Structure formats: structure tokens, C-alpha cells
Amino acid sequence: xxxxxxxxxDELKNAVDAKAEHIIVKGELAEKLNTGLKIKKASKWAIGLxxxxxxxxxxxxxxxxxxxxxxxALTGIEIVAIIAVAAIGIALILLIxxxxxxxxxxxxxxxxxxELELERDAAAS
Numbered sequence: 290x291x292x293x294x295x296x297x298x299d300e301l302k303n304a305v306d307a308k309a310e311h312i313i314v315k316g317e318l319a320e321k322l323n324t325g326l327k328i329k330k331a332s333k334w335a336i337g338l339x340x341x342x343x344x345x346x347x348x349x350x351x352x353x354x355x356x357x358x359x360x361x362a363l364t365g366i367e368i369v370a371i372i373a374v375a376a377i378g379i380a381l382i383l384l385i386x387x388x389x390x391x392x393x394x395x396x397x398x399x400x401x402x403x404e405l406e407l408e409r410d411a412a413a414s
């Protein structure tokens with residue numbers, strides 16, 4: 290699969306699963322993904338703790354500050370990144386971190402929506 294443009298989490302997951310070489314993520318999802326990708330700088334221990342914590346958090350359609358704050362304190366990961374990871378899914382974020390090495394983000398400017406480009410790592414194919 291060559292290039293694909295996505296706007297929803299399901300479209301993003303399908304594109305990653307199909308091993309799209311180039312994914313353009315648009316809108317609010319681009320902003321959340323850009324924030325969520327900050328976890329790739331965290332230690333394996335912190336990511337493991339985050340995964341366990343997200344699995345234990347009550348499913349409410351989103352994560353609250355009350356749940357995210359203690360996780361942030363223990364892991365050193367920013368609260369906004371934790372909430373973004375909870376919204377998109379840690380498995381999908383980690384898969385993107387592993388398989389897509391070039392990430393270019395262009396934030397929202399005026400009437401133009403945010404856009405995030407992912408280019409697949411040739412070694413991940």
C-alpha cells in the first residue's frame with residue numbers, strides 16, 4: 290500500500306495494519322497522535338507501567354486527570370501524552386513508534402488543519 294490519508298483512529302489502525310508506506314493523519318487525530326508519540330522517549334519501565342495502568346483504568350471513553358496524574362508522577366510522562374495515548378491506544382502508538390521512523394508534524398494554522406506525516410521504516414517491511 291502506498292500513500293493513504295486518515296482522519297479517524299480506525300482508518301489509522303487499518304493503514305498501519307496494511308503496512309502503508311506513507312500515512313497522512315489529519316485534524317484532531319494528528320494533534321493527539323503527535324502528542325502521544327512523545328512516549329517513545331520514555332523508558333521501557335515507564336511504558337510498561339503506562340500500559341498496565343491504562344489496562345486497569347475504568348473505561349469511560351477517555352481518561353481523567355485524576356487517573357493520569359499519578360501515572361505521570363510515576364513515569365515522568367506528560368499528562369497530555371498519557372491522555373492522548375489512552376484515546377488512541379497504547380498498542381497502536383507503540384506499533385507506529387516501531388514501524389514508522391520519519392514523523393513530520395505541521396500544526397493547525399489559520400484555516401488549515403493539523404497534519405502529521407508518517408513514513409514507514411524500510412527495515413520494518
